[in-house]
Amino acid sequence: MIGIIVVGVAAGVLAGLLGVGGGVLFVPGLVLFVGLDQHAAEATSLLAIVPVAIVGTYRQDRYGNVRRADALTLGLLSVAGAAGGVALANSLSGALLRDAFAGLMIVIAAQLVHRTLRDREPQAGAPAAGEEAPPDGPPG
Amino acid sequence: MQEAAERTRARTLRLMAIGTLAGLFSGLFGVGGGSVIVPLLVLWLAYDERAATATSLAAIVFIAGFAAAVQGAYGNVHVLDAVLIGVPAVGGVLIGTWLQQRLQTRSIALLFAAVLVASAVELVIR
Numbered sequence: 001m002i003g004i005i006v007v008g009v010a011a012g013v014l015a016g017l018l019g020v021g022g023g024v025l026f027v028p029g030l031v032l033f034v035g036l037d038q039h040a041a042e043a044t045s046l047l048a049i050v051p052v053a054i055v056g057t058y059r060q061d062r063y064g065n066v067r068r069a070d071a072l073t074l075g076l077l078s079v080a081g082a083a084g085g086v087a088l089a090n091s092l093s094g095a096l097l098r099d100a101f102a103g104l105m106i107v108i109a110a111q112l113v114h115r116t117l118r119d120r121e122p123q124a125g126a127p128a129a130g131e132e133a134p135p136d137g138p139p140g
Numbered sequence: 141m142q143e144a145a146e147r148t149r150a151r152t153l154r155l156m157a158i159g160t161l162a163g164l165f166s167g168l169f170g171v172g173g174g175s176v177i178v179p180l181l182v183l184w185l186a187y188d189e190r191a192a193t194a195t196s197l198a199a200i201v202f203i204a205g206f207a208a209a210v211q212g213a214y215g216n217v218h219v220l221d222a223v224l225i226g227v228p229a230v231g232g233v234l235i236g237t238w239l240q241q242r243l244q245t246r247s248i249a250l251l252f253a254a255v256l257v258a259s260a261v262e263l264v265i266r
Binding site (some may be wrong): 001004005006007008009010011012013014015016017018019020021022023024026027028029030031032034036038040041042043044045046047048049050051052053054055056057059060061063065066067068070071072073074075076077078079080081082083084085086087088089090098099100101102103104105106108109110111112113115116119 | 198212236266
């Protein structure tokens with residue numbers, strides 16, 4: 001029980017620090033440290049994301065960064081896709097789903113490296129990253 | 141007048157396409173879908189990165205909520221585990237965003253990318 005709480009805090013710190021979403025950390029954490037199978041880990045990760053996204057949204061909304069009408073439209077119109085995605089996940093074997101997820105982790109690692117190296121050379125005259133600006137939340 | 145209505149319609153269609161793609165991605169992988177939503181909001185609706193990230197986060201409340209509910213119907217959700225990992229993560233995110241303003245995150249990001257790749261390998265070979 002202590003293990004899962006530590007995984008949660010660590011995943012949250014990294015999500016906030018690096019701007020990556022909770023899910024890409026929750027799923028491997030639940031598989032490798034809690035021993036859930038791939039389907040259960042993905043399903044459990046989805047529920048765990050909800051409180052993280054609610055608090056993140058609240059903070060970003062106070063800075064006026066959330067375009068509420070678009071967020072609501074986008075969120076509500078995702079329901080068919082979400083149901084389809086879950087049905088697809090449940091039609092795949094655990095092994096295939098796990099390998100696909102591992103591929104996703106590699107892609108996100110590559111995105112992170114790309115973004116980090118791109119931000120290395122700030123343009124002349126541009127303010128330094130983070131200065132005078134509200135923090136970015138994790139994209140989810 | 142008619143032009144404005146058409147623009148609204150085109151915009152709603154784009155939001156619907158993004159929502160559907162993000163929902164599929166989220167449901168399939170158990171993630172929020174931010175890595176799909178953020179670039180598409182920038183590309184299709186001319187969002188800046190900050191507004192895209194924030195708006196994506198708000199949409200994810202619904203997307204992950206819907207997907208979790210459907211997974212619940214399949215009997216896959218471990219509710220207690222979700223609470224034990226999700227609630228501490230909220231505290232973690234607050235610490236992380238606070239640290240982000242005070243630390244050079246570049247080497248941490250590169251180190252973490254390496255950890256992601258190593259975990260991916262571990263997932264596949266175990």
